[in-house]
Amino acid sequence: MDPMHGRGLPIRLAVLDAGGTTVDLASRVVAKLGRPSEDALVFRDKASLFITCLQARPDLFFIDIDCLGDEGELARLAAQHPDAFLVATASRGGVSRMFAVLEAGAHEFLTPPFDTAQIAATIELRLAQRMRGTRRPASTSAGGDLHETRAELPALQAEPAFDAFVGNSARMKAVYAQIERISASNAPVFITGETGSGKEMCARAIHSRSNRAGQPFVVFDGSADADDQANCSLFGGPHGARGAFELADGGTLFLDEVSELELSTQSRLLQFLQTGEAGAAESNVRLICSTSRNPAEEIAQGRLREDLFYRLHVLTVKMPPLRERRDDILSLAAFFLRQASAQEGRAFTRLDAAAQECLVTYEWPGNVRQLENTIRQAVVMNEGSILRPTMLPALLGAGEGASSQLRGPVLHRTWSRQLPQPIPTVEPLWMQERRIIEDALNAFDGNISQAAAALEISPSTIYRKKQSWAERLVG
Numbered sequence: 001m002d003p004m005h006g007r008g009l010p011i012r013l014a015v016l017d018a019g020g021t022t023v024d025l026a027s028r029v030v031a032k033l034g035r036p037s038e039d040a041l042v043f044r045d046k047a048s049l050f051i052t053c054l055q056a057r058p059d060l061f062f063i064d065i066d067c068l069g070d071e072g073e074l075a076r077l078a079a080q081h082p083d084a085f086l087v088a089t090a091s092r093g094g095v096s097r098m099f100a101v102l103e104a105g106a107h108e109f110l111t112p113p114f115d116t117a118q119i120a121a122t123i124e125l126r127l128a129q130r131m132r133g134t135r136r137p138a139s140t141s142a143g144g145d146l147h148e149t150r151a152e153l154p155a156l157q158a159e160p161a162f163d164a165f166v167g168n169s170a171r172m173k174a175v176y177a178q179i180e181r182i183s184a185s186n187a188p189v190f191i192t193g194e195t196g197s198g199k200e201m202c203a204r205a206i207h208s209r210s211n212r213a214g215q216p217f218v219v220f221d222g223s224a225d226a227d228d229q230a231n232c233s234l235f236g237g238p239h240g241a242r243g244a245f246e247l248a249d250g251g252t253l254f255l256d257e258v259s260e261l262e263l264s265t266q267s268r269l270l271q272f273l274q275t276g277e278a279g280a281a282e283s284n285v286r287l288i289c290s291t292s293r294n295p296a297e298e299i300a301q302g303r304l305r306e307d308l309f310y311r312l313h314v315l316t317v318k319m320p321p322l323r324e325r326r327d328d329i330l331s332l333a334a335f336f337l338r339q340a341s342a343q344e345g346r347a348f349t350r351l352d353a354a355a356q357e358c359l360v361t362y363e364w365p366g367n368v369r370q371l372e373n374t375i376r377q378a379v380v381m382n383e384g385s386i387l388r389p390t391m392l393p394a395l396l397g398a399g400e401g402a403s404s405q406l407r408g409p410v411l412h413r414t415w416s417r418q419l420p421q422p423i424p425t426v427e428p429l430w431m432q433e434r435r436i437i438e439d440a441l442n443a444f445d446g447n448i449s450q451a452a453a454a455l456e457i458s459p460s461t462i463y464r465k466k467q468s469w470a471e472r473l474v475g
């Protein structure tokens with residue numbers, strides 16, 4: 001049997017369009033396909049498109065590229081829906097734009113005037129080729145497939161992708177490539193990135209891939225000691241006390257938060273970079289420094305010596321914040337869930353769809369460390385095999401407001417050391433409604449038709465509600 005190839009199975013179409021032209025085009029094209037189709041999922045903004053489609057798994061996308069933003073977002077959508085057929089539209093084209101859009105993962109790039117018959121024929125052909133033998137079973141009805149489609153979500157990759165790093169987003173792949181290139185050199189490395197984004201992990205990966213791998217890797221926290229103490233701790237003290245440079249001899253010294261060192265200690269560091277001497281002795285140490293602050297601002301404020309910065313800034317890595325690589329959130333969450341469950345003796349194996357949605361839409365100002373702490377807290381405080389949104393801190397579910405309050409260019413370091421605190425609120429009506437509907441969906445294992453029948457509403461009401469929650473959560 002070849003269920004997806006059969007013409008009886010309705011096509012699920014998702015459209016992103018701020019104006020209306022793309023919706024109109026999509027419906028005219030789908031009408032010509034000679035296949036049944038479900039009611040189109042129409043989105044006015046990209047955030048609700050991403051969230052809802054993660055579960056709905058459309059077969060066909062019509063995306064107004066101007067509404068989506070840029071080709072990077074298109075690549076993200078294509079990566080999330082490798083089996084779907086992706087049509088990008090724009091009011092204006094151009095060869096270079098067309099190449100960029102197709103390279104990002106679109107199958108077609110259309111600009112007016114649209115030849116709907118031609119487009120339908122192309123899609124028909126490609127759908128038949130691409131969808132043969134894949135995805136939803138033929139018996140699945142339009143309203144009753146959430147369970148099946150969710151089960152078909154690609155298995156979350158819970159294994160490290162590179163050294164100890166979990167995450168296969170394009171941004172992290174670029175970081176992995178940079179680490180590989182940088183490892184072979186002996187030059188200083190300067191790592192920037194918000195707190196908790198993985199700077200120390202990056203330094204460890206550079207060390208473990210370098211020819212110093214068998215030698216010590218010493219971490220020195222520039223924010224930890226007062227000046228005199230920092231000087232001694234780094235360069236050695238009176239009475240032969242060994243400093244971090246000596247301890248790291250032959251290996252790598254990772255100097256975290258370099259701009260928090262006093263300027264006199266920064267001068268001694270500069271001296272090391274100029275002469276190779278740390279304290280009285282010659283030192284064979286590779287220096288990797290980091291900051292979670294903006295170096296330009298630190299220099300402007302007089303907290304970071306400009307000459308030191310330029311000496312350090314030979315090879316650089318920028319760790320992207322988690323909110324700029326949301327593709328990694330669920331893999332990381334699955335990894336931390338498995339790890340925390342094993343360590344805490346719990347039975348959690350997966351996150352339900354609503355919990356996934358909470359995690360994917362949150363801003364994560366404390367980055368990967370905050371995600372790790374959040375999952376661990378949920379695992380420790382709860383029992384069961386499925387992690388649900390009610391087990392997560394209220395801050396994540398609150399979505400609106402919470403994220404914008406916490407968003408900011410420079411996050412204070414101490415933020416990541418704290419777990420998000422629940423915000424006491426009266427639960428708005430739509431949230432209560434969402435909880436009731438989600439409980440019903442859970443009770444019927446995600447089957448929308450059955451949940452709708454039990455709630456005495458229509459399946460399409462559930463779809464509409466889900467769409468409106470997604471809009472509220474990002475709104």
Ligand SMILES: Nc1ncnc2c1ncn2[C@@H]1O[C@H](COP(=O)(O)OP(=O)(O)OP(=O)(O)O)[C@@H](O)[C@H]1O
Pocket residue numbers: 164165166167193194195196197198199200201202256292332368369372416
């Ligand atoms: N890609 C990743 N995969 C798995 N774990 C990660 C990843 N990135 C970070 N972590 C984990 O997140 C936590 C924070 O990482 P790390 O200490 O490297 O961040 P940082 O940027 O150095 O933080 P800070 O600025 O506060 O010093 C660690 O427990 C680390 O193991």
